[in-house]
Amino acid sequence: MLNQMTQPPENFSKQESKVRVWDIPVRLFHWTLASCFIVAWLTLDNRYLDIHVFAGYLMGGLILFRLLWGFIGSPYARFRNFTFSRLEVWDYLKGVLHRHPPRFLGHNPAGSWAIHLLLGIGLSIIISGLLGFGGEEQQGPLAGWLNYPQGELMLEFHEWLSWLMLVMVIIHLMGVLVESLLHQENLVAAMLTGFKPSAVDAVSSASHWKIGSAMLAIIITVSLFWFQGYLTETPEKRYQPFYGSALPDNLLWREECGACHLAFHPSLLPTRSWKAMMEGQVSHFGEDLFLEQNIVKEIEPFLVKNAAEQEATEAAWKINRSIPKAETLLRITETPYWIKKHQKISDAVWGHPKVNSKVNCAACHIDAEVGTFEDAAMHLPDDIEATAITE
Amino acid sequence: MNRKFIGITALLVVIPLYAQADAVSELEAKYQSQGGGPFSAAAGEALWNKTFIDAKTGKGRNCTTCHTTDQTKSGKHARTGKVIKPMAPSVNPKRLTQAKKIKKWFIRNCKWTLGRKCSAQEKGDVLAFLKSL
Numbered sequence: 001m002l003n004q005m006t007q008p009p010e011n012f013s014k015q016e017s018k019v020r021v022w023d024i025p026v027r028l029f030h031w032t033l034a035s036c037f038i039v040a041w042l043t044l045d046n047r048y049l050d051i052h053v054f055a056g057y058l059m060g061g062l063i064l065f066r067l068l069w070g071f072i073g074s075p076y077a078r079f080r081n082f083t084f085s086r087l088e089v090w091d092y093l094k095g096v097l098h099r100h101p102p103r104f105l106g107h108n109p110a111g112s113w114a115i116h117l118l119l120g121i122g123l124s125i126i127i128s129g130l131l132g133f134g135g136e137e138q139q140g141p142l143a144g145w146l147n148y149p150q151g152e153l154m155l156e157f158h159e160w161l162s163w164l165m166l167v168m169v170i171i172h173l174m175g176v177l178v179e180s181l182l183h184q185e186n187l188v189a190a191m192l193t194g195f196k197p198s199a200v201d202a203v204s205s206a207s208h209w210k211i212g213s214a215m216l217a218i219i220i221t222v223s224l225f226w227f228q229g230y231l232t233e234t235p236e237k238r239y240q241p242f243y244g245s246a247l248p249d250n251l252l253w254r255e256e257c258g259a260c261h262l263a264f265h266p267s268l269l270p271t272r273s274w275k276a277m278m279e280g281q282v283s284h285f286g287e288d289l290f291l292e293q294n295i296v297k298e299i300e301p302f303l304v305k306n307a308a309e310q311e312a313t314e315a316a317w318k319i320n321r322s323i324p325k326a327e328t329l330l331r332i333t334e335t336p337y338w339i340k341k342h343q344k345i346s347d348a349v350w351g352h353p354k355v356n357s358k359v360n361c362a363a364c365h366i367d368a369e370v371g372t373f374e375d376a377a378m379h380l381p382d383d384i385e386a387t388a389i390t391e
Numbered sequence: 392m393n394r395k396f397i398g399i400t401a402l403l404v405v406i407p408l409y410a411q412a413d414a415v416s417e418l419e420a421k422y423q424s425q426g427g428g429p430f431s432a433a434a435g436e437a438l439w440n441k442t443f444i445d446a447k448t449g450k451g452r453n454c455t456t457c458h459t460t461d462q463t464k465s466g467k468h469a470r471t472g473k474v475i476k477p478m479a480p481s482v483n484p485k486r487l488t489q490a491k492k493i494k495k496w497f498i499r500n501c502k503w504t505l506g507r508k509c510s511a512q513e514k515g516d517v518l519a520f521l522k523s524l
Contacts, residue, residue, distance in 0.1 A: 261471035285470075290498045356472030 019198040021105050022191060023074040023205045024212030025065070030191055032219065033062050033122070037169065040162070046375035050241035053133060053140070054226050058219065060126035063119055065215070074205035076106035084109035096178060103183050105198055114172045121165045128158040136314055137375060139242050148317045238379045244372030247312055250302040256295060261359050264332060265371025266306035267316035272328045274303035285330075315373040333358045354381040414490040415522055419515055427511035435520025438513055443505050452504045462524045479524035487522055
């Protein structure tokens, strides 16, 4: 079959007929995968983690499908028809250098290697992403497999692989451009329509429109299912894509600390800060709390027991490790991690009537009350979205 | 069955009112024993709206800074922006039902707003004003 697909350029000039090379599933796979890759790069901001994760899941599903399709799909989609040796790739590249590469109806040897690499790197990106998501966020199907530091390491690997994939994509695009120019044919159009000019006797693929339609239906259904929360949210009750596991709670703490401000969860500051806070209750940021001893006796142990050192959340772990050991900070907003995460937010946002001050976590963090501070549980009040993004 | 239901509902309505009367009268008696009284709602309202200059910031503070001038509406904590539920018992029946809470907030808020403790007379007047709302 390979021979049938490999045609010398002189045949090409006759352009006797058109043959369907790329079936619908291959084309759908190609363009959806490319879109996912772009979307994933555009959603690096933690606020869009749910979209990023969805792009990843979709990419993973697509790659798994493509691996299967490489065995049962139409001729040009099968791996055995685009498996080339190093020598063949070298010969092909030499042909490119001399501006006379042989023409392949399906994948050429260099392109084939690029595809194998892209599939392999893509799959590694998905696996490292899932592990990182399960470790650093404690979310997804692999939640709890790794701890925070391991998850963080995995995400660094994930990022590194993504750069590698970006390089591969650029090489792939240059290959498409060079081959299109050398053979005077539009390969991008071929990936859209599926057809390429060819001799009459060349193998043609079936459209496989049924499988293509099923793929499209699955992608649309799954997207709707994943993002349905956005369709039903209200300005008062924002959609929260991910929920952290419930944190320890205490009624008295909520009532006393939550009377004047958000009841900041103990996991947001280390033990030494909470001890200092209770000791200095006479001058609690300029105000005397007058908390009676029996109240202090219940609240302080709750604060200490669930302080940041317990690493109940990603935020707790990151806040705690960011504070120099010799320092006892009383404000969460003075911790290096908090400062780093909020540095892009302008004064205009902080001063906005709906935000009021840096104390008001709940203005943007949907889950501030429960203290989980999930990455994707962030939503700037509608009318300040624009000011925040221009920063 | 129905009668029982009415009875329980009546109790549920009456208990908070009773508790309010109870907490307020308990405190009024205490303030009287400390030399206060008779208490006037008008004097309480005047105090509520009076501006005190904070020694440190030089800025004016009064009860309305956080509670606003309309006690049937929610107020907002001056520094944190936290919503403060209405003070008027007619809108918020939980108000003035716990002597302990009233005492605590008098201590805290007198110190912040007036920069000193409130006198028994002042506290009694403010209570008279608030319970009339």
